[in-house]
């Protein structure tokens with residue numbers, strides 16, 4: 001499949017940049033909320049027909065240049081035996097947080113890929129519709145550090161205090177958990193490739209809490225292992241690494257085998273392009289700009305388009321995900337502005 005998105009990951013896109021948005025399938029869309037009113041979030045994730053339908057919703061409504069599979073990063077935690085609940089206004093909650101080596105030992109890496117079979121079925125189900133639109137499908141997983149953070153904290157945390165306590169006092173617990181997550185994630189992403197995804201993105205949302213040294217020890221060492229295994233398995237599948245904190249960690253991210261570096265909004269795209277001519281770059285509109293008036297939104301989108309004009313390796317995205325209360329008309333405007341560039 002040649003699409004603008006895949007060409008841009010190879011730095012071979014001759015035309016306007018492709019555009020898609022993190023969390024493009026979600027609660028800001030009425031069509032999503034209609035389904036959500038009838039089902040539990042995890043049931044939606046685990047029902048391939050629903051996951052396929054939700055994956056297509058933003059593509060049909062706004063025509064983004066890539067689809068991302070509707071799922072969640074915490075399915076790998078669940079496949080290891082964690083009990084995950086998604087609670088309205090609170091986010092993910094994990095019933096028995098991991099705090100000790102015996103806790104880690106209870107997690108089982110047996111049959112994890114079989115337990116995630118519903119994801120592969122969703123991929124197979126959605127691919128024909130996307131192929132008909134020549135729209136590639138991005139599969140994904142959470143980086144072990146970010147998934148481990150939820151498993152240790154037990155819920156979203158603003159500072160990862162418990163994770164830090166374990167990291168600094170009993171690092172062997174954290175490393176044992178990261179090892180298990182890494183094993184599952186490698187098999188999970190290979191399974192997604194076998195099922196038909198065109199590209200992969202790894203989400204390391206909580207990396208921004210780490211120091212330069214600890215990012216390498218507790219996050220990148222594991223992500224790097226995943227990326228090299230994926231590259232050995234399928235060299236032609238493009239891999240994007242999204243780190244919140246990418247503006248600071250860019251030199252480290254650039255040294256991985258990732259094809260695309262997804263940037264958060266403190267980063268200067270122009271400076272990053274100068275520093276990393278070999279990488280495709282994705283980003284980096286401040287998502288909160290979607291709350292601004294349409295003319296302000298237009299100005300900010302056009303600034304990015306001007307900075308990256310005719311860059312063959314640029315993918316327009318947000319610096320992080322869409323929020324549930326964002327106006328779908330603003331999403332439509334961004335897609336139109338980029339595609340008319």
Ligand code: CP3
Nearest residue numbers: 022023024025026068069070071072073089091203205321
């Ligand atoms: O981007 C997409 O459209 C694809 C689907 C996707 C979801 N989550 C759907 C989802 C992806 C790629 C994710 C990744 C994810 N999940 C991350 C990494 C990227 C990021 O956004 O930071 C993280 C940290 C999670 C964990 C998670 N899952 C959180 C923090 C939440 C939101 C909790 C809340 O209530 O605000 C979820 C739930 C979730 N994942 C929803 C969706 C559409 C909302 C669930 C609902 O309908 O209630």
